[in-house]
Amino acid sequence: GAGVSQSPSNKVTEKGKDVELRCDPISGHTALYWYRQSLGQGLEFLIYFQGNSAPDKSGLPSDRFSAERTGGSVSTLTIQRTQQEDSAVYLCASSLGGADWNSPLHFGNGTRLTVT
Amino acid sequence: GQSLEQPSEVTAVEGAIVQINCTYQTSGFYGLSWYQQHDGGAPTFLSYNALDGLEETGRFSSFLSRSDSYGYLLLQELQMKDSASYFCAVRTSGAGSYQLTFGKGTKLSVIP
Numbered sequence: 095g096a097g098v099s100q101s102p103s104n105k106v107t108e109k110g111k112d113v114e115l116r117c118d119p120i121s122g123h124t125a126l127y128w129y130r131q132s133l134g135q136g137l138e139f140l141i142y143f144q145g146n147s148a149p150d151k152s153g154l155p156s157d158r159f160s161a162e163r164t165g166g167s168v169s170t171l172t173i174q175r176t177q178q179e180d181s182a183v184y185l186c187a188s189s190l191g192g193a194d195w196n197s198p199l200h201f202g203n204g205t206r207l208t209v210t
Numbered sequence: 211g212q213s214l215e216q217p218s219e220v221t222a223v224e225g226a227i228v229q230i231n232c233t234y235q236t237s238g239f240y241g242l243s244w245y246q247q248h249d250g251g252a253p254t255f256l257s258y259n260a261l262d263g264l265e266e267t268g269r270f271s272s273f274l275s276r277s278d279s280y281g282y283l284l285l286q287e288l289q290m291k292d293s294a295s296y297f298c299a300v301r302t303s304g305a306g307s308y309q310l311t312f313g314k315g316t317k318l319s320v321i322p
């Protein structure tokens with residue numbers, strides 16, 4: 095079946111502009127995660143959605159970052175007033191979640207964001 | 211909070227065996243996972259240990275010692291295609307969330 099789909103694959107934006115990154119998880123997966131990966135670095139947790147529960151936003155670096163998940167499926171990560179330090183690859187992942195909360199994550203190919 | 215420590219780089223010869231260690235500090239522990247990421251690619255799941263001991267999956271094995279807050283990934287019969295970054299990750303819980311926290315990764319270079 096289809097994997098996790100992210101769009102756009104690349105995004106170049108000017109400092110101060112807002113950007114929206116989209117993630118389409120695997121059908122049937124109730125858990126969805128956003129991570130950020132700077133060049134050659136590890137995966138920095140941003141936010142975690144599980145079903146209809148309130149999301150875990152503990153990883154969002156500032157109030158410029160927000161995310162929503164509509165209908166328990168597609169998610170959008172929004173970065174307002176982008177800064178150069180926001181340049182990174184933004185990875186989305188989904189997993190079965192629910193009773194299978196410990197199931198493996200399936201990652202998308204990411205959105206490479208460059209802020210000029 | 212939680213923290214994971216793993217070596218930043220490891221180099222090994224094709225056909226050899228390599229071990230990548232991971233130590234962690236976390237409140238609430240629900241297992242140690244390993245993910246592989248090739249340059250420019252997405253991370254992919256390799257293995258998971260919830261209990262102490264060794265889990266084997268083909269050429270890859272993973273070990274966990276909960277009392278030592280320590281685990282490792284063992285790669286045998288190394289192939290050039292094993293050159294990649296390897297991340298350990300721990301599942302923690304808090305306020306109803308079961309987020310997965312990753313280490314900074316170990317870049318494995320396999321040389322002929």
